[in-house]
Amino acid sequence: MKATSAPAPNQLAQPEVPNELLRLLVDRVQDYAIFALDPHGNILTWNSGAERLKGYSPDEIIGRHFSLFYTPEDVEAGKPARLLKVAKETGRVEDEGWRVRSDGARFWANVLITALRDDDGELIGFAKVTRDLTDRRAADERLRQSEERFRLLVQSVEDYAIYMLDPAGIITTWNPGAERIKGYSAEEIIGQHFSVFYTAEDLAAGKPANELVTATETGHYEEEGWRVRKDGSRFWANVVLTPIHRADGQIAGFAKVTRDLTQRRAADERALMDAQRIAAEEGARTAAEQRAQELRSLTEQLRAQTIELERRTIEAEAGNRSKSDFLAAMSHELRTPLNAIAGYAELMQAGVSGPLTEAQRDQLDRIQRSQRHLLGIINDILNFSRIEAGKVTYAIGPIVLQELIDGVIPMIQPQADKKRLRLSVTRCSPALMATADRSKVEQILLNLLSNAVKFTDEGGGISITCGTNADRVWLSVRDTGIGIPANQLESIFAPFTQVGRTFASPMEGTGLGLAISRDLARAMHGDLTAESREGEGSVFTLFLPRAGTT
Numbered sequence: 323m324k325a326t327s328a329p330a331p332n333q334l335a336q337p338e339v340p341n342e343l344l345r346l347l348v349d350r351v352q353d354y355a356i357f358a359l360d361p362h363g364n365i366l367t368w369n370s371g372a373e374r375l376k377g378y379s380p381d382e383i384i385g386r387h388f389s390l391f392y393t394p395e396d397v398e399a400g401k402p403a404r405l406l407k408v409a410k411e412t413g414r415v416e417d418e419g420w421r422v423r424s425d426g427a428r429f430w431a432n433v434l435i436t437a438l439r440d441d442d443g444e445l446i447g448f449a450k451v452t453r454d455l456t457d458r459r460a461a462d463e464r465l466r467q468s469e470e471r472f473r474l475l476v477q478s479v480e481d482y483a484i485y486m487l488d489p490a491g492i493i494t495t496w497n498p499g500a501e502r503i504k505g506y507s508a509e510e511i512i513g514q515h516f517s518v519f520y521t522a523e524d525l526a527a528g529k530p531a532n533e534l535v536t537a538t539e540t541g542h543y544e545e546e547g548w549r550v551r552k553d554g555s556r557f558w559a560n561v562v563l564t565p566i567h568r569a570d571g572q573i574a575g576f577a578k579v580t581r582d583l584t585q586r587r588a589a590d591e592r593a594l595m596d597a598q599r600i601a602a603e604e605g606a607r608t609a610a611e612q613r614a615q616e617l618r619s620l621t622e623q624l625r626a627q628t629i630e631l632e633r634r635t636i637e638a639e640a641g642n643r644s645k646s647d648f649l650a651a652m653s654h655e656l657r658t659p660l661n662a663i664a665g666y667a668e669l670m671q672a673g674v675s676g677p678l679t680e681a682q683r684d685q686l687d688r689i690q691r692s693q694r695h696l697l698g699i700i701n702d703i704l705n706f707s708r709i710e711a712g713k714v715t716y717a718i719g720p721i722v723l724q725e726l727i728d729g730v731i732p733m734i735q736p737q738a739d740k741k742r743l744r745l746s747v748t749r750c751s752p753a754l755m756a757t758a759d760r761s762k763v764e765q766i767l768l769n770l771l772s773n774a775v776k777f778t779d780e781g782g783g784i785s786i787t788c789g790t791n792a793d794r795v796w797l798s799v800r801d802t803g804i805g806i807p808a809n810q811l812e813s814i815f816a817p818f819t820q821v822g823r824t825f826a827s828p829m830e831g832t833g834l835g836l837a838i839s840r841d842l843a844r845a846m847h848g849d850l851t852a853e854s855r856e857g858e859g860s861v862f863t864l865f866l867p868r869a870g871t872t
């Protein structure tokens with residue numbers, strides 16, 4: 323105590339403080355244990371603060387070694403002796419650590435040991451001041467634990483980037499969530515400005531700085547927008563920026579929490595696209611339904627038209643039948659008086675009613691020719707109407723073509739001779755046979771030959787050729803006559819058609835011959851065609867099924 327109570331040389335000007343006052347001061351201090359040790363560490367004095375802190379009364383403790391206050395581990399480690407050694411060598415030593423009360427309870431103490439020396443510098447002991455920091459330590463520990471918990475929390479968050487900025491926007495902390503979302507490791511990014519996360523457009527607009535200003539002024543900044551990862555890719559982020567204030571109100575920095583909403587945005591977009599797709603499908607479905615409806619009504623119309631058509635066909639068929647019936651009846655009625663004309667003409671020609679003059683014979687001749695012509699027309703009409711009405715029967719059988727030709731030639735030869743026309747037949751193979759009705763084929767061939775004679779000028783030629791083509795045989799009648807204009811080649815097969823016929827120049831014939839011939843050919847599964855060059859001649863070809871092939 324002597325060393326501390328003796329006034330230092332530079333304190334001479336201060337008034338002398340009585341020793342009793344100092345003793346009282348030390349003794350009454352409650353919050354500090356203040357006591358003196360001898361050079362070996364034995365306790366010399368004990369104040370009320372020491373009694374309160376450590377639980378010993380002066381009687382119990384004075385004279386004992388101060389290592390009593392240390393934990394067994396510290397004593398084991400030689401800590402009390404070491405502290406005294408340091409104090410002795412350096413003048414003082416400070417320590418914080420666990421100390422033990424008289425009841426064995428521990429408390430956290432701040433300890434200051436000061437070496438006391440006399441005027442000669444001889445160590446006379448130590449002053450020891452101990453303060454109980456248990457409460458403060460507990461508070462510190464709580465704070466530390468809370469900070470640790472918070473740090474662990476932040477560190478374990480992977481879904482959010484949570485990091486701190488200093489007031490200038492430099493990144494000072496980084497969590498795994500930030501690393502995961504933005505792609506930078508803590509070492510890479512700490513120390514950089516947070517503007518590296520922004521797009522070029524946002525940077526050009528000064529967005530990062532504006533966000534710090536808004537956060538500072540309003541205490542909060544939040545937005546959703548595009549941010550950039552380390553690899554340059556963009557992600558849709560929700561960002562919350564909060565300023566952190568120091569005790570004096572100054573900005574200490576900013577806490578930044580960023581969330582990657584790319585997936586949510588993608589999901590939103592998917593939902594939008596789904597909605598659009600569904601709408602489109604719905605539209606397409608409606609259109610398809612409309613189309614189906616149209617088709618249904620079209621089908622309905624078609625069905626109605628078909629029914630109408632069937633009705634008209636039936637009507638037409640009925641009309642056709644009645645027309646054929648009419649023609650048959652009329653032909654029959656006309657033939658009776660015509661036959662009477664023929665009969666009486668023959669009687670007159672035979673001279674039954676007396677001899678005839680030359681003029682009368684000539685006129686009778688004309689009457690007979692006209693009668694035959696008219697009969698021919700009526701027969702044609704009857705024939706045609708019967709074919710059209712399907713009333714003709716066919717006696718189908720094999721026909722040797724050459725035989726058929728040979729049978730027809732004599733019927734036409736006289737007319738050909740009369741016009742001095744050469745009639746030639748290229749002989750057909752006897753094996754060339756058609757399957758047809760002989761009399762119908764004769765009728766067709768005769769019609770073709772008589773047309774050839776009729777439309778070929780004197781001195782011309784007519785030739786008959788035949789042949790086979792796959793399952794058909796053909797028979798051609800060629801002439802060197804007037805020919806048929808190309809635009810009328812088909813119409814000559816229509817009933818009552820005659821080329822160049824006018825009322826002024828009626829030609830012989832009815833215009834029914836070719837129509838009847840083609841109808842007959844087709845009814846026998848054959849055909850009749852024409853080729854011609856006007857002024858050069860015509861070729862009519864009859865096709866018929868080949869015998870043995872059908």
Ligand code: ADP
Pocket residue numbers: 769773774777778801803804805806814819820821822829830831832833834835836837860
């Ligand atoms: P028709 O001989 O009684 O007039 P067709 O039906 O036999 O009736 O012939 C129709 C028309 O075809 C003829 O009037 C004639 O104009 C034309 N025709 C037929 N055969 C020949 C032919 N060999 N040469 C030129 N014209 C022909």
